[in-house]
Amino acid sequence: MKERYKLLIIVLAFLGAYFIPWTDPVIRQSGLEAFLMLQEYAQQHVLTCLIPAFFIAGAIAVFVSQASVLKYFGSTANKILSYSVASVSGTVLAVCSCTVLPLFAGIYVRGAGIGPATAFLYSGPAINVMAIVLTARVLGWQLGLARAIGAVIFAVIAGLLMAVIFRRDDANRTQGAIYVPDMASNSRTLAQDVLYLLIMVLILIFAAFARPAPGVTGVWAALFSAKWVITAALLILLGFMLKAWFTRDELTSWVDATWGFAKQIFPLLLGGVLVAGFLLGRPGYPALIPEQYIQTLVGGNSLWANFFASIVGAFMYFATLTEVPILQGLIGSGMGQGPALSLLLAGPALSLPSMIVIAQIMGVKKTAVYCAIVVLLSTLAGYSYGWMVS
Amino acid sequence: MKIKVLGPGCARCHQTEQLVRETVAEAGVEAEIEKVTEVMKIAQYGVFGTPAVVIDEEVKSVGRIPKKEEILKWIKK
Numbered sequence: 409m410k411e412r413y414k415l416l417i418i419v420l421a422f423l424g425a426y427f428i429p430w431t432d433p434v435i436r437q438s439g440l441e442a443f444l445m446l447q448e449y450a451q452q453h454v455l456t457c458l459i460p461a462f463f464i465a466g467a468i469a470v471f472v473s474q475a476s477v478l479k480y481f482g483s484t485a486n487k488i489l490s491y492s493v494a495s496v497s498g499t500v501l502a503v504c505s506c507t508v509l510p511l512f513a514g515i516y517v518r519g520a521g522i523g524p525a526t527a528f529l530y531s532g533p534a535i536n537v538m539a540i541v542l543t544a545r546v547l548g549w550q551l552g553l554a555r556a557i558g559a560v561i562f563a564v565i566a567g568l569l570m571a572v573i574f575r576r577d578d579a580n581r582t583q584g585a586i587y588v589p590d591m592a593s594n595s596r597t598l599a600q601d602v603l604y605l606l607i608m609v610l611i612l613i614f615a616a617f618a619r620p621a622p623g624v625t626g627v628w629a630a631l632f633s634a635k636w637v638i639t640a641a642l643l644i645l646l647g648f649m650l651k652a653w654f655t656r657d658e659l660t661s662w663v664d665a666t667w668g669f670a671k672q673i674f675p676l677l678l679g680g681v682l683v684a685g686f687l688l689g690r691p692g693y694p695a696l697i698p699e700q701y702i703q704t705l706v707g708g709n710s711l712w713a714n715f716f717a718s719i720v721g722a723f724m725y726f727a728t729l730t731e732v733p734i735l736q737g738l739i740g741s742g743m744g745q746g747p748a749l750s751l752l753l754a755g756p757a758l759s760l761p762s763m764i765v766i767a768q769i770m771g772v773k774k775t776a777v778y779c780a781i782v783v784l785l786s787t788l789a790g791y792s793y794g795w796m797v798s
Numbered sequence: 799m800k801i802k803v804l805g806p807g808c809a810r811c812h813q814t815e816q817l818v819r820e821t822v823a824e825a826g827v828e829a830e831i832e833k834v835t836e837v838m839k840i841a842q843y844g845v846f847g848t849p850a851v852v853i854d855e856e857v858k859s860v861g862r863i864p865k866k867e868e869i870l871k872w873i874k875k
Contacts, residue, residue, distance in 0.1 A: 474861060478846050510806060510848045513841035589847035589861020668809065769838050 438686045438695040445685030453545060460612040461541045466666030471601060472500050478588040481519040494524040495563040498532035508532050513769045518586055522574055526778055527567030533756035534559035542732045545616055555752050558789040566781050573777060596653050607646050614639045673728050680730025684737040691740025703742035709794030717747035718786035721755035722779060731755045746794020754786035799829040804840045805849040814849040814863050821869040
């Protein structure tokens with residue numbers, strides 16, 4: 409960090425401490441809400457949801473061969489395959505923010521071209537493991553699922569539209585060799601790798617297993633009452649797998665990658681939860697922004713509310729995963745389900761800073777068209793989802 | 799010798815740059831080290847992942863932090 413940024417942060421903190429009227433009852437209430445929301449995350453989401461998700465993301469980053477996915481982005485790759493892989497590959501490739509923009513530029517300049525590149529850009533941030541898990545856990549599985557499916561389908565549409573609109577324009581493309589990330593050699597079979605990831609996903613599912621609605625009996629209630637036994641058994645199984653199948657070096661790089669994600673995301677999420685709690689409060693509790701504003705702007709499921717949510721999402725910058733607490737606060741204050749999905753789709757895919765980088769890569773005109781497509785498609789997705797759930 | 803570390807500024811890219819600088823200093827090799835952060839320039843090398851290390855315009859590693867011994871091997875030639 410540059411010294412002047414440090415100074416800026418200190419000055420801002422000082423001005424905040426000096427001028428914010430902390431004795432005002434509304435500010436007091438908002439400050440309290442910020443910490444109550446933080447406590448809710450700490451108690452309900454960190455141990456059983458985020459930490460297992462970090463381990464899974466770490467395993468994907470270290471053990472899943474990126475090269476096997478990236479070969480579908482070459483300039484000679486089959487077009488249909490390129491689009492399908494681009495729209496789902498965020499699960500494997502977008503786990504680190506280091507990869508998304510360079511990879512987008514690579515696919516655009518040297519690889520399969522503008523269509524698959526933009527498809528990847530749209531779906532990537534929405535379908536990485538941590539985003540899906542946290543969305544489903546905090547905002548409900550319906551919205552989590554809608555986010556994943558919406559991102560994949562609309563990524564393909566956005567990519568195809570871009571490819572059709574700019575079909576004559578391949579001037580920026582250059583031929584040449586492509587270098588994909590190299591992987592350390594691997595002593596396991598594919599089946600072993602799949603089984604290992606599967607066990608971790610099952611641990612995540614059972615550890616976070618929600619209490620069934622009162623009165624529900626049968627298989628869900630039985631699974632819920634046995635969830636800790638099952639989780640413990642799975643953990644023991646995982647322990648044996650790690651001992652038998654992995655070398656010490658592999659385990660070290662897995663833990664390193666997991667720690668890398670934790671280090672990168674926890675501070676951002678901490679800040680995001682505090683800000684969301686301060687501005688919006690927990691669901692059902694008022695905070696700084698009065699609920700009627702939210703309800704007027706993005707309540708219900710009108711076309712306008714969906715459009716407004718996607719426009720705001722497209723320009724606003726969400727640090728990794730912070731869209732979730734902010735959405736939670738907004739929904740709690742009266743945002744409709746449709747506009748929530750619009751914001752979830754347009755938000756992480758675009759922001760003012762990322763627009764600037766994208767414009768450097770493919771020019772202002774294409775970027776403007778891409779942003780318009782993202783806003784329109786997100787509005788449409790939100791509107792249809794809102795219509796379906798109501 | 800010209801060494802370029804390609805990466806938009808994530809933690810792993812900084813680690814790679816530091817490691818390259820350390821190794822070059824320890825080996826006592828004459829080398830010019832440059833950090834390339836512009837995404838478009840990175841893409842021109844055809845690398846589909848960062849951090850990447852390029853020595854005399856030849857791509858050496860992509861998408862991972864190289865090991866010290868590897869860097870030594872590259873710069874000793």
